[in-house]
Amino acid sequence: MKALLFLGSRRVSSPPQPPRLGERVAAFLAMHLRERFETQVVDPLAYPVSEVFKPAFAYNRGAKPQPLARLEDLIRESDAYVMLSPEYNHSMSPALADLLNHFPSSAFSFKPSLIATYSSGQWGGTRAAVNMRSFLAELGCLPVSAMVHFPSADQVFAQNGELLEGQDPARWERYAGRGVEQLYWWAAAASHQRQAIDPFGLSPAFSRTPAERNAPEA
Numbered sequence: 001m002k003a004l005l006f007l008g009s010r011r012v013s014s015p016p017q018p019p020r021l022g023e024r025v026a027a028f029l030a031m032h033l034r035e036r037f038e039t040q041v042v043d044p045l046a047y048p049v050s051e052v053f054k055p056a057f058a059y060n061r062g063a064k065p066q067p068l069a070r071l072e073d074l075i076r077e078s079d080a081y082v083m084l085s086p087e088y089n090h091s092m093s094p095a096l097a098d099l100l101n102h103f104p105s106s107a108f109s110f111k112p113s114l115i116a117t118y119s120s121g122q123w124g125g126t127r128a129a130v131n132m133r134s135f136l137a138e139l140g141c142l143p144v145s146a147m148v149h150f151p152s153a154d155q156v157f158a159q160n161g162e163l164l165e166g167q168d169p170a171r172w173e174r175y176a177g178r179g180v181e182q183l184y185w186w187a188a189a190a191s192h193q194r195q196a197i198d199p200f201g202l203s204p205a206f207s208r209t210p211a212e213r214n215a216p217e218a
């Protein structure tokens with residue numbers, strides 16, 4: 001099974017120190033994910049989006065910029081997602097939201113996701129995680145119940161994602177493992193069910209107008 005890990009930061013600045021903390025957290029999570037999934041990390045810096053917002057589905061057939069078309073294929077081919085976000089002003093990172101907003105929910109739907117957050121502060125991104133649940137539910141990749149949060153991530157991980165001295169590997173493994181195993185279970189269940197019953201046969205993707213969601217007029 002295939003998983004995509006979205007690294008939710010495109011910060012290129014220093015200060016604040018250290019440079020892009022998300023890289024080390026993503027490296028740590030990817031190590032654990034690879035025990036269960038063929039894993040690719042999606043780095044928003046590799047998918048520069050245009051200054052004006054034009055979602056992938058707004059392009060005429062075949063005219064989508066290559067990087068967006070390639071990423072949409074990767075999303076569609078994946079069985080599960082890890083959405084890793086720093087906490088910016090108590091919210092999910094705008095870089096992650098912006099990248100995800102480019103793709104239709106049908107690319108993600110009927111597959112599970114895992115919410116993972118971090119910060120340099122003591123709350124580990126928990127406040128960002130709260131609104132990620134509703135965001136990801138709307139995308140159709142329902143988040144599993146376990147969330148993983150990494151407070152003071154710069155004091156936990158080395159740049160390559162290894163735990164720093166003084167950290168207890170068994171505890172971190174158990175902690176991250178719970179999220180990964182829930183994701184694995186749901187990804188396997190959803191994969192079997194997608195093969196047994198075409199989800200879009202039961203609940204067709206919206207394709208013409210957002211008004212397709214509306215309740216019938218009174």
Ligand SMILES: Cc1cc2nc3c(=O)[nH]c(=O)nc-3n(C[C@H](O)[C@H](O)[C@H](O)COP(=O)(O)O)c2cc1C
Pocket residue numbers: 009010011016017018019020021022023086087088089090091118119120121122123124125
């Ligand atoms: C605009 C901005 C807002 C931030 N807001 C928060 C916050 O609300 N809570 C928090 O714990 N840390 C916050 N931080 C600190 C980040 O946790 C820290 O900069 C972290 O390294 C960001 O992840 P990144 O380096 O992968 O981009 C904020 C940082 C920035 C740049």
